Amino acid sequence: MAKAIQILLRQDVENLGSAGEVVRVRPGYARNYLIPRGLGLGATRASIQQIEQERKAALALAAKHRAQAEGIAAALAEISIEIAKPAGSEGRLFGSVTAADIATELQAKGYEVERKQIVMPESVIKTVGEYDIQVKLTSGVSGTFKLQVTAKA
Numbered sequence: 001m002a003k004a005i006q007i008l009l010r011q012d013v014e015n016l017g018s019a020g021e022v023v024r025v026r027p028g029y030a031r032n033y034l035i036p037r038g039l040g041l042g043a044t045r046a047s048i049q050q051i052e053q054e055r056k057a058a059l060a061l062a063a064k065h066r067a068q069a070e071g072i073a074a075a076l077a078e079i080s081i082e083i084a085k086p087a088g089s090e091g092r093l094f095g096s097v098t099a100a101d102i103a104t105e106l107q108a109k110g111y112e113v114e115r116k117q118i119v120m121p122e123s124v125i126k127t128v129g130e131y132d133i134q135v136k137l138t139s140g141v142s143g144t145f146k147l148q149v150t151a152k153a
């Protein structure tokens with residue numbers, strides 16, 4: 001029976017450990033799965049120092065992205081977007097307003113937001129009115145803005 005070897009994980013591996021941890025695994029698992037996929041490498045002093053440097057750089061980059069996202073969230077709170085769609089006499093739209101429509105309007109105002117980041121109260125908006133729309137910018141940071149859906153004549 002083969003002995004376990006120590007591997008330093010470069011990324012989180014389900015049911016094994018998180019990035020930066022030193023874990024004991026079978027040699028075949030390390031040789032055939034972890035190391036070829038870049039998930040881990042042999043636990044030496046040099047590799048541990050390298051991972052520590054990469055982690056510091058990643059934390060600095062994440063802090064920079066978070067600061068940018070907080071700035072965008074503050075700017076989103078001050079804007080209002082209006083979308084006009086054909087509607088019936090009772091305020092029911094003949095189509096719907098989707099996340100893609102909202103993303104297009106945000107991009108026209110200069111905000112780079114993907115449709116996947118937009119959280120709507122319903123999957124699509126089918127009535128005229130005012131809505132609070134949330135945009136998830138990054139983990140833990142989201143912004144909210146007003147969306148006014150009006151009837152197009």
